Amino acid sequence: MSSQKEILSDGRFSRVARDPRFWEMPEKDRKIKIDKRFRAMFHDKRFKLKCTVDKRGRPVNYTSVENLRKFYALSESDSELSDGDSEVRAEKKKKKKKAKPKEEADS
Numbered sequence: 001m002s003s004q005k006e007i008l009s010d011g012r013f014s015r016v017a018r019d020p021r022f023w024e025m026p027e028k029d030r031k032i033k034i035d036k037r038f039r040a041m042f043h044d045k046r047f048k049l050k051c052t053v054d055k056r057g058r059p060v061n062y063t064s065v066e067n068l069r070k071f072y073a074l075s076e077s078d079s080e081l082s083d084g085d086s087e088v089r090a091e092k093k094k095k096k097k098k099a100k101p102k103e104e105a106d107s
Contacts, residue, residue, distance in 0.1 A: 031073035041068060 008017045016022050041047045042065060049064035 031071060033075040034072050035075050038072075039074060041072075 007013050047065060047068065051060055051062060051064065054060045
């Protein structure tokens with residue numbers, strides 16, 4: 001078989017390298033950006049479907065949530081908010097853990 005460079009140097013196929021229809025989609029543009037209204041679909045039980053076979057009948061071992069993460073991404077501003085929310089939640093958990101021993105000591 002000929003190498004990729006030899007194929008592209010051939011006059012018949014040189015247009016393929018310059019034509020944007022044949023370019024690979026940039027990784028940052030592959031996923032559809034969604035806003036915070038739909039953030040729940042990544043962790044809500046109602047969106048989670050356990051599949052045992054794919055659409056062609058082959059056995060698989062994944063959930064529909066993994067497909068959602070494959071095709072959708074939170075928009076930039078919303079992903080920052082969700083990161084901030086997770087940090088706030090972690091801080092609240094730490095505060096609750098610290099508060100519980102004090103309450104137990106008083107009892």
